[in-house]
Amino acid sequence: MPTALTHDDPVALGPFRLVARLGSGGMGTVYVARTAGGRTVAVKTMHAALAADQAGRTRFRLEIDAARVIGGRFGAKVVDADPLAETPWLATEYVLGPPLDEAVETGGPLPEATVRALGAALCGALGQLHRSDVVHRDLKPSNILVTAYGPKVIDFGIARAIGDIHLTHTGSAVGTPAFMSPEQATGQEHGPAGDVFALAGVLVFAARGSGAFGNGQAADLLYRVRYGEPDLTGVPAALAPVLARCLDKDPARRPSTEELAAQLHNGQGEFADHLSESLLGEIGRRATDVWQAAPPRLPAPLNHTLPHTTAVATTAGAPVSRRRFLAAGGVLGVGALAAGGAWWWTGRSSGEPVADPKKPTTHVKRDLDPLWKDEGYFESSVVDGGKAMIPAIAGGVAVAMRGYARGLSVSDGTKKWDDHIGSGWQWAAASDTLYHLSYNVYQDERAGDPVTLDAVDPRTGKKTKTLARLADTNDHLEGNQILCVADDIAYVAVGKGKGDKLGYAPGQKWTLRAVDCRTGKTVWSRPLPKRAELDQSMHIIAAKAAGGRLVTYQQMKEDEPHIVVRDAKNGRVLWDEPYRVDDVAPLWAELAVDDTHLYIGGTRLRAVRLKDGKAQWQTPEGRPYGPPVLADGVLYAVGEGVGLTAYTARTGKRLWAEKNGTADEQSRAWRPLVGKTCAYYRNGGQLFAVDLERKEVVRTYKTDGDRFYANPERTRILSLSNNAKLAAYPMK
Numbered sequence: 001m002p003t004a005l006t007h008d009d010p011v012a013l014g015p016f017r018l019v020a021r022l023g024s025g026g027m028g029t030v031y032v033a034r035t036a037g038g039r040t041v042a043v044k045t046m047h048a049a050l051a052a053d054q055a056g057r058t059r060f061r062l063e064i065d066a067a068r069v070i071g072g073r074f075g076a077k078v079v080d081a082d083p084l085a086e087t088p089w090l091a092t093e094y095v096l097g098p099p100l101d102e103a104v105e106t107g108g109p110l111p112e113a114t115v116r117a118l119g120a121a122l123c124g125a126l127g128q129l130h131r132s133d134v135v136h137r138d139l140k141p142s143n144i145l146v147t148a149y150g151p152k153v154i155d156f157g158i159a160r161a162i163g164d165i166h167l168t169h170t171g172s173a174v175g176t177p178a179f180m181s182p183e184q185a186t187g188q189e190h191g192p193a194g195d196v197f198a199l200a201g202v203l204v205f206a207a208r209g210s211g212a213f214g215n216g217q218a219a220d221l222l223y224r225v226r227y228g229e230p231d232l233t234g235v236p237a238a239l240a241p242v243l244a245r246c247l248d249k250d251p252a253r254r255p256s257t258e259e260l261a262a263q264l265h266n267g268q269g270e271f272a273d274h275l276s277e278s279l280l281g282e283i284g285r286r287a288t289d290v291w292q293a294a295p296p297r298l299p300a301p302l303n304h305t306l307p308h309t310t311a312v313a314t315t316a317g318a319p320v321s322r323r324r325f326l327a328a329g330g331v332l333g334v335g336a337l338a339a340g341g342a343w344w345w346t347g348r349s350s351g352e353p354v355a356d357p358k359k360p361t362t363h364v365k366r367d368l369d370p371l372w373k374d375e376g377y378f379e380s381s382v383v384d385g386g387k388a389m390i391p392a393i394a395g396g397v398a399v400a401m402r403g404y405a406r407g408l409s410v411s412d413g414t415k416k417w418d419d420h421i422g423s424g425w426q427w428a429a430a431s432d433t434l435y436h437l438s439y440n441v442y443q444d445e446r447a448g449d450p451v452t453l454d455a456v457d458p459r460t461g462k463k464t465k466t467l468a469r470l471a472d473t474n475d476h477l478e479g480n481q482i483l484c485v486a487d488d489i490a491y492v493a494v495g496k497g498k499g500d501k502l503g504y505a506p507g508q509k510w511t512l513r514a515v516d517c518r519t520g521k522t523v524w525s526r527p528l529p530k531r532a533e534l535d536q537s538m539h540i541i542a543a544k545a546a547g548g549r550l551v552t553y554q555q556m557k558e559d560e561p562h563i564v565v566r567d568a569k570n571g572r573v574l575w576d577e578p579y580r581v582d583d584v585a586p587l588w589a590e591l592a593v594d595d596t597h598l599y600i601g602g603t604r605l606r607a608v609r610l611k612d613g614k615a616q617w618q619t620p621e622g623r624p625y626g627p628p629v630l631a632d633g634v635l636y637a638v639g640e641g642v643g644l645t646a647y648t649a650r651t652g653k654r655l656w657a658e659k660n661g662t663a664d665e666q667s668r669a670w671r672p673l674v675g676k677t678c679a680y681y682r683n684g685g686q687l688f689a690v691d692l693e694r695k696e697v698v699r700t701y702k703t704d705g706d707r708f709y710a711n712p713e714r715t716r717i718l719s720l721s722n723n724a725k726l727a728a729y730p731m732k
Contacts, residue, residue: 002032005297013043013089014082014732015677021418036693040094041079044203044304045087060088067154069132071246074125075153076145080676084396084411084715094285095152097278100206101141107278109209112236117274118151119203120265123257125153126199130192130257137190139198139301141180141205144648147285148272176210177221182249193251196260200246201222201230208234211245227628367686367697370727371716372413374400392429393711395458398718399427399434400726410716417461425538429541430485434458435467435517437482437492439473448474451494453482453515468520470495470513472724479504483543483552488517489568491550493528493539504531510539514550514571526571529556541587547595549610553579553587561587563598565610586669588707592630599635599649601625601668607635607652626668626681638668638681644690659696673717675731680717687719687729701729 002020009018009031016033023030029044035041050056062085067090068078076092081088100118104110110118122144129136136143143155175184178199181194182208204212212230213221230247232240242263246254255263274279392399395415397407405427406418422514426437434456436545440449451473454467473480473494475607483491492515497508512529528539541553541561545568554564554576561584564576581602592599597607597616604620605625619625625645634655635647643658643666667682674680678689682703689699705719710731717729 005031007298009297010087013045013087014080014085014091016041016043016080016091017200018043022260035092039079039491041091042076042094044090044092046089048087051086057083057088058088059396063155064090066129066134066136069134070125070128074121074128074150080711081714082715084711084713086532092154095145095147095154097145097147097152097283098286099142100144100146100151100202103146103279104141104206104209107276107282109234109291110206111276112207112239112281113274114279115207115236115239115275116264117271118146118206119199119368120261120267121271122153122199123246123264125151125259125506126192126195127257127261130195135190135192136195136198138176138179138186139202140176140194144202146279146283148275148277148280150271161360177218177225178213178215180222180225181251182226183251187227189555191251192257193254196246196254197251198259199257199260200243203239204230204232205236207236207239212243254293256260284285298333316363363401364697368699370701370719370729372728374408374413374726392427392434393709393718394429394434395432395435396711397458398709399429399458405436407458407501408726409719410711410728413726425481428485428490429458432458435482435490436463437480437483437494438479439480440475448476451475451480453490453492453517455517463702467517468522470494470515470522474499477508479510479538481538483547483550485517486545489545490515490517490521491543491545504535504591506532506533512539512566512571514568524569524571524574526566532557537584541584542589542591544591545592546593546609549574551591551593551598551610553584553591555584563600563608563613565598565613574611577613583669585707586627586671589627589671589709590629591636592628592671594649595632597649599628599630601637602629605635605637605639605647605652607649619647619654620653625666627671629671629674631674635681636672636674637698638666638672640666640668643683644672644679644681644688656695658690659694667706670707673708675710675714678732680706680708680729680731689732703727703729 002022002630005018005021009021012018013031013033015035017036018031018033020032021029022032022042027050028044031043031045033041033043046056046060063085064078065707067075071077071253072093074096079091079093081090082088097410097468098106100227126139138155139153143153145152148404165527179198181190181197184190184194201212207550212232213224213228214231215221222504228446230244232244235243242260244603246260248254307406358711393410396410398410400406400408407416408414409416426439428435436456438452438454449469452466452475453468453470454463456462457464467490470492473496477495477499477682480494481492483493485491491512493510493512495508495510499505499506499508510528511525512528513525515521516523531539535558537555537558539555541555543550543552545551548568550566550571552564553561555561555728561579561581562576563579565574566572567574578586579600593610599609600606600608601624602622603624604619605615605628608614613650624640624641625637628635630649635648635649637645637647639645639657646655647653648655670682672679672681674692677693678698680689682688682705684702687703687705687708688697690696691698703719704721704725705727707720709718710716711718719727719729
């Protein structure tokens with residue numbers, strides 16, 4: 001149950017205000033928290049000592065990834081996370097239900113029907129993980145929360161990708177001894193069959209109140225797991241042989257999660273239909289408890305006086321029918337989250353001020369310095385409007401160019417690696433992988449070697465795999481470029497023929513291709529228009545795959561871009577329209593596009609249909625807008641004389657405009673960046689941070705940058721200036 005915050009617990013983490021503790025262990029602390037709008041979440045943090053270790057941060061990031069994979073049906077849905085923060089944190093939905101170990105300890109072993117329904121549902125959860133090539137590795141009763149709608153699997157602290165050996169060393173056992181698989185107990189590979197073994201141990205515990213291999217010291221438990229036979233005494237007779245097969249020492253003889261689920265349960269009825277009255281009562285009690293007053297924060301010890309605390313009132317769980325629970329109590333349990341009710345609000349006595357979201361900001365933090373700067377010269381080129389600087393950000397590393405590719409830590413600017421020769425438009429990022437087109441600058445004018453598409457580890461800059469070799473190409477041509485990677489398909493513009501200088505040469509032929517990163521095969525190839533010999537502009541300025549289409553800003557000749565939309569399956573052009581702009585440099589940024597529309601600025605803000613290029617909606621002429629950005633169904637753009645504005649992407653309805661946003665130096669030359677609580681754009685010599693709730697500037701940073709990029713986690717902004725200097729700012 002929640003307990004009082006201590007005097008040294010943080011007040012907030014990210015946008016979440018902490019109100020109580022849920023527990024603390026060797027890895028970190030878990031808090032009850034709420035948003036400004038009243039939504040309830042659980043926030044997990046890392047201890048400072050672990051956060052200082054890169055391996056610990058990597059584990060935490062992988063835990064976040066695994067929690068996202070399992071999703072809200074089988075786990076606690078991820079609301080937000082910041083693995084790069086000084087104190088890394090993960091916010092999930094607040095699950096209303098007891099851990100399985102507490103449910104068994106307070107109510108006794110579960111009936112066979114409950115165990116079977118529980119096991120079948122957990123098979124679904126593990127199957128979801130395994131289909132995404134993730135194994136849990138620490139399934140145990142305390143990591144399973146029981147709700148009226150099914151169990152939720154939590155705590156993915158040692159989960160990892162199947163086959164990944166980077167965080168585990170052969171010969172070391174990591175996990176909980178009583179629920180380890182034999183292969184895990186010996187430090188060997190723990191695959192999906194290992195999770196099935198652990199699940200069987202969990203079900204034995206649920207059915208009789210103790211584990212299949214007894215209790216005792218870790219060494220004794222590990223020995224029995226590896227060499228002893230499971231004790232199934234007390235397990236229902238019809239259930240024992242099913243679990244015995246799951247507990248086989250040989251992983252190959254254990255059933256799959258699908259097979260086990262079919263043996264456990266036929267899928268009939270609601271999950272609550274199989275729960276005991278006492279367990280339903282406990283779930284209902286916990287749903288009621290969240291409406292009680294939050295305990296006050298404990299003061300710092302003073303003169304050895306013990307701090308005074310106020311107990312949290314609890315309500316006894318009276319028996320309740322399943323129908324009544326699902327119709328009333330169950331609505332409380334889940335609806336409290338969906339409706340964002342004011343739980344933990346009433347009766348606060350901590351003495352801490354609570355911000356009034358309607359109260360205007362009275363103080364703006366002005367002219368703050370960047371978090372870090374790199375004063376070195378980053379090689380630029382007239383050919384790309386500066387895109388060569390930072391074309392790709394992945395795994396906490398930004399690729400920048402200093403005559404060669406250099407990997408810089410996004411968090412602190414430290415150099416990670418620098419050994420790749422090539423241009424910035426030959427890099428792309430997707431998830432935590434960098435993609436690179438080979439570039440051999442040392443070749444002569446001969447046709448050269450074929451271009452290769454390589455996967456690169458962002459942490460080391462080392463190639464991990466050659467994904468494809470592109471026939472009829474020349475890796476000496478500097479104009480080769482990778483546009484984007486989506487759903488394991490890389491879109492590239494590559495040339496063949498001779499060339500010993502920047503720009504195009506007679507006899508060269510250029511194609512736009514879709515390449516399957518899994519098979520290395522070219523899915524389709526389409527010719528690109530011929531270019532003038534002295535033309536030094538890239539074929540494609542920006543590209544994004546969405547809604548089964550490849551949307552591009554394509555240059556037919558220098559400084560004359562077109563919007564070209566293609567069928568992503570075969571590369572056929574669906575429509576092609578000129579895009580008249582005064583300067584192409586701002587187009588070297590991510591497109592604002594969803595599955596149905598492309599959103600563009602200019603003399604007006606427009607939503608253009610991907611299917612035919614027609615305008616779905618547009619603002620009146622007379623107020624120019626810069627390039628927009630799309631975030632969570634809302635379109636943000638900087639408008640002349642009004643600053644940052646927000647529109648509903650679907651209808652074009654204006655939602656709000658920045659308060660007092662009338663400064664003369666508002667920049668519309670680059671799209672704004674949208675974080676979790678603020679949006680950012682340049683105004684004069686400052687980077688403005690506009691609070692998305694208050695709609696007004698709350699911070700300004702000194703900047704000489706004119707191009708701004710955000711990392712995927714939305715925790716850092718990287719800016720580039722005309723003199724090729726790089727700086728980083730916090731993103732909230």
